[in-house]
Amino acid sequence: MKTYNTAIIGAGASGILSAIYLNDPESILIEKNTTIGKKILITGGGRCNITNTSPLQEYIKKYQYTGNFYRSAFKTFFYEDIIQLLNDNGCTTKIEDKVKIFPTTDKAKTVHDTLDKILETKTPQLLNANVTDIIQNHDKTFTITINNNKKIKAHNVILATGSDAYPQTGSNGDGLRFAIKLGHSKPEIKLAGLAPINFKETWINKLAGISLDAKIDFKVGKKSLIKIEGSILFTHNGLSGNEIYDASSYVDIQLKNGKTIIAHVDFIPDISYDELLSKMQKDFDEHPNWGIKRYIHEFLPGKMTSVFLEHMQIDETTILNQITRKQRNKLCEELKNNQLTVKEIPENLALVRNSGIKQKEIDPNTCESKIVKNLYIVGELIEGSGMCGGFNLQKAYSTGVLAAESIKKQQEY
Ligand SMILES: Cc1cc2nc3c(=O)[nH]c(=O)nc-3n(C[C@H](O)[C@H](O)[C@H](O)COP(=O)(O)OP(=O)(O)OC[C@H]3O[C@@H](n4cnc5c(N)ncnc54)[C@H](O)[C@@H]3O)c2cc1C
Incomplete structure (x- = not known):
């Protein structure tokens, strides 16, 4: 059974950014759909409100009472970083309503295709691969079951499976189920966002x-x-x-x-x-x-x-x-x-889910679980959704990058 450094489960905005910044041929990005980033294609009414250029203090307020948790993530990778990444790779952007960033093509597909192109030379992908189970072994590695039969091992797992909002895009709540099975608590109440x-x-x-x-x-x-x-x-x-x-x-x-x-x-x-x-x-x-x-x-x-x-x-x-x-x-x-x-x-x-894995069970400086060692939780799977205006995608990129950078730092020692 092959053992990867890191298995990223889910290729939405958060998983894609994790894979780009992990940039590791010995890791793997696993996605159940036949293509990456299906949800990105429908964002912003098909135009993708990529991010928002409000200052950090304003950002924090856009996630109701949960914004403080994302401070480290935003300090690691903020709106100017995603704009730069896209611009450097041919996706030019424009600003609307003073703070909202969109691709100049007005097409979410441009954002999607640009990320897809960047990803080609970074962490390898495994598509059409539905993760059906994750267990943690005694040595703190993980065994991941794909499509109910194939098994792989990984030293770290980044759970980037999104929430259960808009399940037609692939995110159907699997991540929360895996996390609960691994020891995280179930949200007391299910909260919608947007x-x-x-x-x-x-x-x-x-x-x-x-x-x-x-x-x-x-x-x-x-x-x-x-x-x-x-x-x-x-x-x-x-x-x-x-x-x-x-x-x-x-x-x-x-x-x-x-x-x-x-x-x-x-x-x-x-x-x-x-x-x-x-x-x-x-x-x-x-x-x-x-x-x-x-x-x-x-x-x-x-x-x-x-x-x-x-x-x-x-x-x-x-x-x-x-x-x-x-x-x-x-x-x-x-x-x-x-x-x-x-x-x-x-x-x-609801466009997003406001409840999810509890912030108090995740280290905000690394996105690593406080309950399960070597498990990282990113994107919409974390409780606390943002308001309209690009804040939910930015949360996904920032937490995705923070997890990748934390794993890289850990591996340096
Ligand atoms: C209609 C709509 C419009 C939106 N517009 C905007 C906008 O303009 N700006 C903005 O900031 N936010 C917007 N959002 C919110 C934003 O799109 C999401 O918050 C963000 O995409 C979440 O990213 P994610 O990576 O956490 O999850 P997702 O994008 O949901 O990605 C999770 C991925 O994991 C995969 N996956 C799940 N379970 C498994 C499994 N068991 N095995 C393998 N793979 C699995 C899924 O197939 C999916 O590809 C919008 C949302 C919707 C629904």
Whole structure:
């Protein structure tokens, strides 16, 4: 049975970067798919938001309360390093929204193919190889079973199998199962990251397909969990869009802890509550014969007005002077502080998984397991997902490189 220096399990962003930086002909990168980096191809809507150029202090905040863990990883390999690596190998990049990095081709395939090309001369790969079991031997080496029959040995294992989000790309939760079998603890609760949010109020379902700029304060009682501002998209069950994705992990934790979360939606953030109220008073006085539907269209997209008025139980043929002061105040309230009760975070639509192998069971300076010697854990398999904007891929590259560099250092002695 062949013994490798290191077996990297999984060729996603994290495993690929581990293999590139390990650069060891006596190690092996094992992937169950017939090609590497299947998930990279669908990132950023097929454009791949490669990374983000925010400073380190800002980065840390983008992983909710889990960001500090990645400090060493980011110090080892940060956004400028992945940009340089890609640029040096022919994948030029561009910046959008001041901080988001994309390939100039606008094609995730360019990023994928560039990494594939770099990898050719680095650590060898074994494709179409589904790892079905990993055990640790008495001498602390590992025996890895591939496709339920072939066995190989390795001194070190880098688990880069991703989470179970988007299983159609190959990451189906195997890594977590292997780690638990080897001695790691199971997450108490399964947390989604970057997902749409569904609400109990069914009237908004009729708005599916409409998007608008809004401000939302997600609250438990009086306490604000997270405030977002930007474009939101109504779906058949709730809300979606990058800002909603960012809020979803904050909401999911509270929801799984049995809390009631109310989204306070401000549909017209560029005018204050008091300004709107006095504008409405003035308009109602000055234009008593205006139709309410036309009037509400001043604030909401045309397609939304009928559904909104139906929800308010106001006939859309009503004219302004037929609307009572109480109704007018209620209109203002529903436009500026529309309260929606969170029903669920649809797990199957989450882009990433927020739970995973616990950070406290991994050494943040090496990515080596504190439970299983010579086992390294990288990428999305580590609990604590990032927000939209390139933070999840950067977490994958940085932890992947940190594990590779740690193994190389260990071998020098
Ligand atoms: C639709 C979508 C869009 C996204 N867009 C962005 C974006 O634009 N920017 C960003 O920063 N992040 C984005 N993300 C998140 C980001 O893609 C992931 O966090 C990141 O790719 C995770 O990398 P990874 O290497 O940890 O895991 P993965 O990419 O999931 O790779 C794990 C690999 O391990 C393999 N594997 C699993 N089990 C086994 C096994 N038993 N044997 C052998 N191989 C195995 C899998 O086949 C897979 O190839 C997006 C995610 C999705 C789903």
